[in-house]
Amino acid sequence: METIVRRTGIVLCWLALWQALSWLVRRPVFLVGPWETLLALTRLAGQPAFWQAVCSSAARIGTGFALAFLLGILCGSAAYARPLFGEMLSPVITLIKTIPVASFVILALIWTGADHLASVISFLVVFPMIYLNTRAGLEAADPGLLEMAQVFRVRRLPKIWHIYRPALAPFLLSACRVALGMCWKSGVAAEVIGTPDHSIGEKLYMAKIFFSTDELFAWTAAVILLSFLFEKLVFRLLRRVLGDGAAA
Amino acid sequence: MTLRIHNLSKSYDHIPVFQNVSLELEEGGVYCLMAPSGAGKTTLLRILMGLEAPDAGRVEGLDGRPISAVFQEDRLCLHLNAAGNIRLVDPVCSDAELQEELLALLPADSLSKPVSSFSGGMRRRVSLLRAMQSRGEILLFDEPFNGLDEQIRQDAIQYVQKRRNHRTLLFTTHHMEEARALKASLFVWDGEALSWHKDS
Numbered sequence: 001m002e003t004i005v006r007r008t009g010i011v012l013c014w015l016a017l018w019q020a021l022s023w024l025v026r027r028p029v030f031l032v033g034p035w036e037t038l039l040a041l042t043r044l045a046g047q048p049a050f051w052q053a054v055c056s057s058a059a060r061i062g063t064g065f066a067l068a069f070l071l072g073i074l075c076g077s078a079a080y081a082r083p084l085f086g087e088m089l090s091p092v093i094t095l096i097k098t099i100p101v102a103s104f105v106i107l108a109l110i111w112t113g114a115d116h117l118a119s120v121i122s123f124l125v126v127f128p129m130i131y132l133n134t135r136a137g138l139e140a141a142d143p144g145l146l147e148m149a150q151v152f153r154v155r156r157l158p159k160i161w162h163i164y165r166p167a168l169a170p171f172l173l174s175a176c177r178v179a180l181g182m183c184w185k186s187g188v189a190a191e192v193i194g195t196p197d198h199s200i201g202e203k204l205y206m207a208k209i210f211f212s213t214d215e216l217f218a219w220t221a222a223v224i225l226l227s228f229l230f231e232k233l234v235f236r237l238l239r240r241v242l243g244d245g246a247a248a
Numbered sequence: 249m250t251l252r253i254h255n256l257s258k259s260y261d262h263i264p265v266f267q268n269v270s271l272e273l274e275e276g277g278v279y280c281l282m283a284p285s286g287a288g289k290t291t292l293l294r295i296l297m298g299l300e301a302p303d304a305g306r307v308e309g310l311d312g313r314p315i316s317a318v319f320q321e322d323r324l325c326l327h328l329n330a331a332g333n334i335r336l337v338d339p340v341c342s343d344a345e346l347q348e349e350l351l352a353l354l355p356a357d358s359l360s361k362p363v364s365s366f367s368g369g370m371r372r373r374v375s376l377l378r379a380m381q382s383r384g385e386i387l388l389f390d391e392p393f394n395g396l397d398e399q400i401r402q403d404a405i406q407y408v409q410k411r412r413n414h415r416t417l418l419f420t421t422h423h424m425e426e427a428r429a430l431k432a433s434l435f436v437w438d439g440e441a442l443s444w445h446k447d448s
Contacts, residue, residue, distance in 0.1 A: 148323040151297045151315055152337035152382055162325045162336055243327070 032214045040218035049198070050222075057118060057200040058226060061187035064122030065179070065234075072127050073172075076134025086135065097128050105190045114196035121190040122183035129179045130172070137171030138164055169242040173235070180234060184227040249309045250274050251386065251416060256305035258291055265291050269305070271435060276414040280427040283437030289420040290320055293388050296418070316384025318392040318419075322371040326364035330354060330374045333363060337382040349381055352407050353400075368395050376404055380411040387412070389419035393426055405429045 015034045022033035032040070044050040079086030101121060108120040145163045148154075154163075191201020200219060207216040251273040258265045265288040273279050281289045294300045296307060297317055324333050331346050341349075350359055353373040358366065363374055372395050379387060392408070393401050408417070409430060421427060427434055 142323075144319065144321055144323045145325065147297075147299055148317070148319065149336075151299065151317045152378075152384070153314065154336055155339070158336055158339070162328060162332075166325070166327055 029211050029213050032217050036214045037217040037221055040212075040214035041221055044215065044218055044222075050203075052198045053200050053203050054222065054226065056196075056198050057188065057191060058230070060116070060118035060196075060199070061122045061183055062230065064119035064124075064187065065126050065183045067119075068123040068126035068179075068183075069130050069176075072130025073134050076131045077138065079131070080135050080138040089131075093128050093131060096124055101125065101186050101189065102193070105193045108190070109194050114194035117190045117194040117196060118187040118199070118201070122187040125182050125186045126179040129175045129182075133171040133175035134168065137168035140171065141167035165242065172242065173238060176234060176238060177231070180231045181227060184223060184230070188223055249313075251310060252308040253292075253296075254306050254308070256292070256295065256302045256307070258288065258295065258300070258302050273416055273418060275416055277416055278412075278430050278432040279416075279418045279435060280430070280432035281418065281420045281435050281437075282422070282424070282427065283420075284422075287437045290390055293317075293390050293418070293420065296386075296388055310386070313386060314382075314384045316379045316382045316387050316415075318375050318379045318389040320390040320394075322375040324363045324371055324374055324378075327362055329360060329362055330377065331359065333374055334378050334381050337378055341381065346381070349377060353377055353404060369397065369400060372396055373400070373404065376408070380408060385415055387415050387417040387419075389417065391420055391422070393421065393423075401426075402429075 019033040019035060022028075022031045022036070025031045028036065075085075075089060079089055101124075104121060104124055105117065108117050112120055141164050146159075149159045149163060188201050188204070191199045192205050193201075195202045195205050200223060204216060204219050207213070207219060253269060253271040253273075256269045257267045269288075269292065271279075281292065283289055291300065295302050296310065297315055325336065328336070330350050331343075334341070334346060334349075347359070353376065354370065358370065363371060366374065372393075376389075376392055379389065379392075393404055396404055405426065417430070417432075419426075419430075419432070
């Protein structure tokens, strides 16, 4: 209880500072305060276009994340089971990790057009993280337990579920924590460059063109909120599947 | 089928652990390896379990037969309870059967708890229960009664006797009374030759 009060206090303190700063600047084009942001957000939330943008961006980014998550686990497991496959994949992963997101955005625009842009980008950002952490998690499985399973001839499925899954859980969860934030940031950034219709990125771009800084702040707040909700949802699902091992 | 170990040698980084070990274990017999630490007891068991390859020599009478093991460490899935750990190696046993088995060595109030909450001695008992309950035909136990206090150790030894069902048992220990209690034939370590011979 005490920590909640303290944390709320700290947040209010920063909000007050932000508001004071915006009053001092007195130029809404440069900086709007939290109150103006809230007003802009409520105004936007009253329009169907807001929800359309939120839904389509969330669907695109979510699709990219889900595909990257599934394929990352699949490829990570395959690379663990067949090291040659891992070696084959290694240069590709390094490439994906080092190529700037901006280059990918341009490439993806040329290849797939603006509509699938956010999906492609969030996939490319998330995939290497899930892939590498799946491999690391499986490699962290207790060798003593694996020997035990070998001697007692434990079947494949129980072995995966009771020996590999608990080892994988902490790696996958920490990878997801980072990946979830990154996929929203890069997905929205890609949308700003590609400006697909009815997307958060398009709205942010419009806010820039019309110098409506309050809407820029409102959309930013919306993205933060969406990213937070998305993280909660994914973590709830993951904890259910990964079980006790995820508690650590 | 008699288990024959012929001239088995093993070394790590050119340092011999043991050389030319030959042992014969008759079907259904109880055998005990007694030696100070570092004499290669664990290595010998690991070779029999198929976890390591010998440098020279061969083992006969083991091909494809299911093995049951107690490792030097407990090697339990900590998030599972005792029954879950046993089910992992023997998925076919019934609930009632399992419950009764567990109560032979564990207190009733521990059965629903994950093994992670168990003391060292209780974990040892679970790994012993797991080994006895699995369908292995050959029992290879590495210091199975280690870390058990006196009364529990007696119970555990009795439990092994009762549940062995004429299966061949080879175990290691530092305590002569464990070998005696299980009426085991003894293999003792001949320090100089780095080999084992049967105690007459």
